[in-house]
Amino acid sequence: MLYRRANVQGATWFFTVNLAERGHDLLIRHVDLLRDVTREVKNRHPFEIVAMVVLPEHLHAIWTLPADDADYPMRWSLIKAGFSRSLPKSEAIRQSRLHKRERGIWQRRYWEHQIQDDADLQAHVDYIHYNPVKHGHDRLPVEWPHSSIHQFIERGWMAADWSAADAILLGHE
Structure with a gap:
């Protein structure tokens, strides 16, 4: 096929x-x-x-x-x-x-x-960064070492205490 x-x-x-x-x-x-x-x-x-x-x-x-x-x-x-x-x-x-x-x-x-657009991109970035928490590997996204979240925080694009709750409040999930 x-x-x-x-x-x-x-x-x-x-x-x-x-x-x-x-x-x-x-x-x-x-x-x-x-x-x-x-x-x-x-x-x-x-x-x-x-x-x-x-x-x-x-x-x-x-x-x-x-x-x-x-x-x-x-x-x-x-x-x-x-x-x-x-x-x-x-x-x-x-x-x-x-x-x-x-x-x-x-x-x-x-x-x-x-x-498809900026909202779709943001939703998928949030999904990526929250995924270690979703799978029970860590309590907070920032705790997982193998994630681009660290570069996002370093560049000031995300807060160090960001969580999926923030994404839900912003309407990204």
């Missing part, structure tokens, strides 16, 4: 990307590797990371692509492959993945949503 994706150059996208094994903590155990691979892909195929959070078994990101580019699938493919190739083989690999020479670390598909 052919999976069709939108082809909009220069768009801003929200993504959810999951590990195949949802109970693992591979992404935070190897967060520096994930950062390095993402940086390498970003250097070769530029895009802006608007917001991002890395949790143990999934991540959320908002990217803006260059004005003449719509190829986010290639970027995700390179990130997932680069991350996987750098890890020792320890996961169970199904026959269907062996046949395609896949490691079995990531789910094949991911969720993408094209950001």
